Amino acid sequence: MLIGIVFKKTQKTRTNVLKCIDNQKNILYNCFVIKESVGKRGIMAKTVEKDSALEQVLADIEKQFGKGAIMKLGEQEHKEVEVCPSGSLSLDIALGVGGYPKGRIIEIYGPESSGKTTFALHAIAEVQKQGGRAAFIDAEHSLDPVYAHNLGVNTDELLLSQPDTGEQALEICDALVKSEAVSIIVIDSVAALVPQAEIDGEMGDSHVGLQARLMSQALRKLSGSINKTKTIVIFINQLREKVGVLFGNPETTPGGKALKYYSSVRLDIRRGEQLKVGSDVVGNKTNIKVVKNKVAPPFKTATVDIMYGEGVSKEGELLDLASDAGIVEKSGAWYAYKGDKIGQGKENAKIYLKENSKIENEIEELVRKHYNISLNKKVEKEAKTKESK
Numbered sequence: 346m347l348i349g350i351v352f353k354k355t356q357k358t359r360t361n362v363l364k365c366i367d368n369q370k371n372i373l374y375n376c377f378v379i380k381e382s383v384g385k386r387g388i389m390a391k392t393v394e395k396d397s398a399l400e401q402v403l404a405d406i407e408k409q410f411g412k413g414a415i416m417k418l419g420e421q422e423h424k425e426v427e428v429c430p431s432g433s434l435s436l437d438i439a440l441g442v443g444g445y446p447k448g449r450i451i452e453i454y455g456p457e458s459s460g461k462t463t464f465a466l467h468a469i470a471e472v473q474k475q476g477g478r479a480a481f482i483d484a485e486h487s488l489d490p491v492y493a494h495n496l497g498v499n500t501d502e503l504l505l506s507q508p509d510t511g512e513q514a515l516e517i518c519d520a521l522v523k524s525e526a527v528s529i530i531v532i533d534s535v536a537a538l539v540p541q542a543e544i545d546g547e548m549g550d551s552h553v554g555l556q557a558r559l560m561s562q563a564l565r566k567l568s569g570s571i572n573k574t575k576t577i578v579i580f581i582n583q584l585r586e587k588v589g590v591l592f593g594n595p596e597t598t599p600g601g602k603a604l605k606y607y608s609s610v611r612l613d614i615r616r617g618e619q620l621k622v623g624s625d626v627v628g629n630k631t632n633i634k635v636v637k638n639k640v641a642p643p644f645k646t647a648t649v650d651i652m653y654g655e656g657v658s659k660e661g662e663l664l665d666l667a668s669d670a671g672i673v674e675k676s677g678a679w680y681a682y683k684g685d686k687i688g689q690g691k692e693n694a695k696i697y698l699k700e701n702s703k704i705e706n707e708i709e710e711l712v713r714k715h716y717n718i719s720l721n722k723k724v725e726k727e728a729k730t731k732e733s734k
Contacts, residue, residue, distance in 0.1 A: 426442045426447075428442050428445060429444050429445050429577060430444040431444050432470060432656075433647070434709070434713075435648065436612075436649065440610065445610065446609060447528075448571055450571060450604075451580070451610045453612045453614060454584060456584055456616065459614045459616045463657070464657075465533065465581055466493050466496045466656070467496055469503065469531060478527045479503055481505050481530075481533070482506045482514050482517060482533070483506065484532065484537035487533075496655075510539060511541070515567075518532060522576050529577040534583055535582040535600040535604065560601050580604060582600065585599055611637035612634070617631060617632050630650055649662045666716070667682075667711070672708060678690050
């Protein structure tokens, strides 16, 4: 009987202990919930304080620097890159967006007589077709107005400057960009932008890094204005060779590294094989490589025919693109479109397209559709109307 009493007391004690433990658990849980709730309220209060502080800072920035000085990325409409055609359909395709992006710096470099100025003049002609104004800063003092006219440039409306110093050239460029009245500016070339100190000095004087500092300062000033005004600025550059390079590419471009960083697009242009009619050399193939591209995938290439005195052969590159896309059939030396032969040999096929503009336009439309390169018909129509007036 004594054993039974002890067992009952033990069981009762165990029950009381368990109840006590449960009560302690509930108390701890309630404390944790209260603490967590207080913590959340504190975080929310801090978040509200931060939000109001941020709103105040944004308001102060807009008051000081103007509306739109700072904004959330999602508030800005995501538009497609605005472009201007380069004057070469193959290059438009290689650039990935259908032409040179507006509000960006473009660098075109390559060896002598490779077609750098030709491509720059074609870009000017395209801008003028769209009703824009163009400027050519000729630091080399070598622009041929007859050749520019043959390429489609309206030389009567082209703004031309032949500055004496590099500082003068870049100040003129800065003034034109800030005017917001010019759509494209070409500077030919970076290598010819001679600093004032070098001109004032004597032959043989060393001026280490002078041109690089000039370009670096100018590009720091220009880049923001160029982007805001949607001006295309094309810098033409030459090639130099680094001394003592045993491995790797010894070629480099003058003017320091700043232009390489600030350029959105860099084009490497090289002259290829000669184009002949009989024994006469009438042009050459030109290979273009998109070395840098901030608006589309880089390292794409294009090959175009440059005819002497005429520039880029539209018919030539159209035949190459159309045959690659299967729009124009090529069998041996013969070219055929929709089963009809249009010429034996590329030169004869080019002549056929020149004489039959309707078929040429039809092929071009199919090529653009195939490569997803749009043509602004409205702008073209407006330009033709202006020309007729």
